[in-house]
Amino acid sequence: MKRPLLLPLLPVVLALVWLLLNDSLSVGHLLLGIAFALLVTVAVRPLRPLPAWPRRLHLAIGLIWHVFVDIVRSNLGVGRVILGATRRQPTVGFVRIPLQLSDPHGLAMLSIIITGTPGTVWAGHDPADNILTLHVLDLQDEEAWVRTIKDRYERPLMEIFE
Template sequence: MKRWLPFPLISAFLLAMWLLLNETVAPGHWLLGVAFAWAVPYFTRQMQPVRALKVRRPLIIAQLFCVVLFDICRSCIAVSLVILGPAKRRQNSGFMTVPLDIQAPHGLAALACILCCTPGTVWVELSADRRQLMLHILDLHDEEWWTHTIKQRYETPLRMIFE
């Protein structure tokens, strides 16, 4: 049954939505809805993401959340000062690469969310071997400081959580 109907709840939802959107329960729409509700999950089953992990180390998750929240607030102030400050200060932006140790897909996704949500940093590219991360930093004053900050404040706790 799982082979022919890989995600029964999604199929039931799709069928219900089909009937609601067409505003009819005519036999032809039931037939089209069943075909649609079966075909979409069946043909997209290979595109499903990696299974979610169990929550491990909730204390570290809470600590990481507080660190990220603090860093976002601090970064908002710093970015505001860069934007509203003198024009010559804006010339410090640039690209840098950070070596990565984390390999877990969920950990990389969490790191991407953290870095993209922090004002002044943008995740640009991840190398094919997942060992190098390219970032754009609005106020790139010291690459070593940024590398140390990312590895110690974000990557280390994420490795403890996901690996």
């Protein structure tokens, strides 16, 4: 599959990480960082069977903002559940969600977003029929979770990766 060559993301990110790690912008570190980034990119090529080609990266800004808001909100929600646990233990449960997203990098991003948000954990994915099993801490309304995952995360990820 041939895709248009955009920006080689991996070496750029690696060079940035090197500069951040050394906390300096001197010419020496800049050159060393670029050299290391190119070396590592070449060295790990056999380990990464399929390269990621995220398109429309500007959509990622909105997604990151959504995720940040959700992390703050669900932190407060989980905190409330924990502090109220003497009165009422939460009802845990699994939700099965059929997905349309099939790009492996998109699925990896989705799993990190879902698990990184307190209150929900990615509990498995069946590649045969593309069904995601989600574990929810306090399951009240199954439909609401399906809607949240599909509208808030899956759609932007599909637009970015497919």
